[in-house]
Amino acid sequence: VSATTSYELFYWPSIQGRGEFVRLALEEAGASYVDVARRPDGMKEMMKLLRGDASTLPPFAPPFLRHGKVVLAQVSNILEYLGPRLDLVPEGEAGRMAVNQIQLTISDLVSEVHDTHHPIASGLYYEDQKPEAARRSKAFVSERIPKYLGYFERVLEHGGGEWMVGKAISYADLSMFQTLTGLAHSFPKAMGHVKPSIPLLGALRERVAARPRIAAYLASERRIPFSAQGIFRAYPELDLDPST
Ligand SMILES: N[C@@H](CCC(=O)N[C@@H](CS)C(=O)NCC(=O)O)C(=O)O
Numbered sequence: 030v031s032a033t034t035s036y037e038l039f040y041w042p043s044i045q046g047r048g049e050f051v052r053l054a055l056e057e058a059g060a061s062y063v064d065v066a067r068r069p070d071g072m073k074e075m076m077k078l079l080r081g082d083a084s085t086l087p088p089f090a091p092p093f094l095r096h097g098k099v100v101l102a103q104v105s106n107i108l109e110y111l112g113p114r115l116d117l118v119p120e121g122e123a124g125r126m127a128v129n130q131i132q133l134t135i136s137d138l139v140s141e142v143h144d145t146h147h148p149i150a151s152g153l154y155y156e157d158q159k160p161e162a163a164r165r166s167k168a169f170v171s172e173r174i175p176k177y178l179g180y181f182e183r184v185l186e187h188g189g190g191e192w193m194v195g196k197a198i199s200y201a202d203l204s205m206f207q208t209l210t211g212l213a214h215s216f217p218k219a220m221g222h223v224k225p226s227i228p229l230l231g232a233l234r235e236r237v238a239a240r241p242r243i244a245a246y247l248a249s250e251r252r253i254p255f256s257a258q259g260i261f262r263a264y265p266e267l268d269l270d271p272s273t
Pocket residue numbers: 046047048090091092102103104105136151
């Protein structure tokens with residue numbers, strides 16, 4: 030694939046969702062890309078690729094990326110591919126693997142966030158699993174948020190405090206920004222509670238938001254707002270007080 034070939038992102042057109050981790054990497058790098066399903070007839074193209082054909086391995090679910098003849102799915106896998114091409118990973122293998130490790134851990138956390146509003150089945154409405162969602166959220170805010178964020182704070186400490194891995198920004202920092210922003214949107218009480226113990230993460234979130242290309246992106250129409258269709262939802266009844 031030539032260095033000038035445009036990236037094509039395929040993701041649900043009206044939510045940040047998991048696609049946002051890929052969008053942020055493309056935006057920070059100033060890469061030439063198309064958010065295909067947001068274009069007229071783009072959804073048709075996405076559904077066709079999802080069904081697969083003889084030439085490509087079918088993805089299980091969006092997001093997926095096409096770059097020339099390459100079609101690949103899974104957020105962490107997509108970012109692993111993009112990292113060196115967009116200069117969003119350290120040079121050596123050890124650094125690259127470390128960034129991937131952080132990204133995979135963020136993916137685990139994102140799945141748990143999804144399960145706070147869909148603990149029983151993704152195919153059921155939230156309204157059909159509300160009591161279970163409340164139980165799940167209670168455990169999530171009191172145990173999982175402190176555990177995950179405490180871990181990511183230690184990762185930052187280990188790396189010197191500025192970036193998650195190495196001496197420059199990587200896609201792990203962008204994904205951490207997205208995760209912290211989403212958690213603050215969905216669980217303001219729990220995030221207020223944990224805030225004093227994660228000063229480095231708080232500063233990282235601001236550092237990423239202030240990156241010129243990220244700031245421009247966040248202020249643009251390309252940044253889809255949070256909504257009750259995405260992963261990070263704002264259901265007040267799930268924003269339980271972790272200390273009670
Ligand atoms: N582990 C995958 C998860 C992909 C995924 O769950 N995509 C969602 C949208 S965010 C979807 O469309 N899922 C359909 C399904 O699971 O049936 C990734 O990180 O890309």
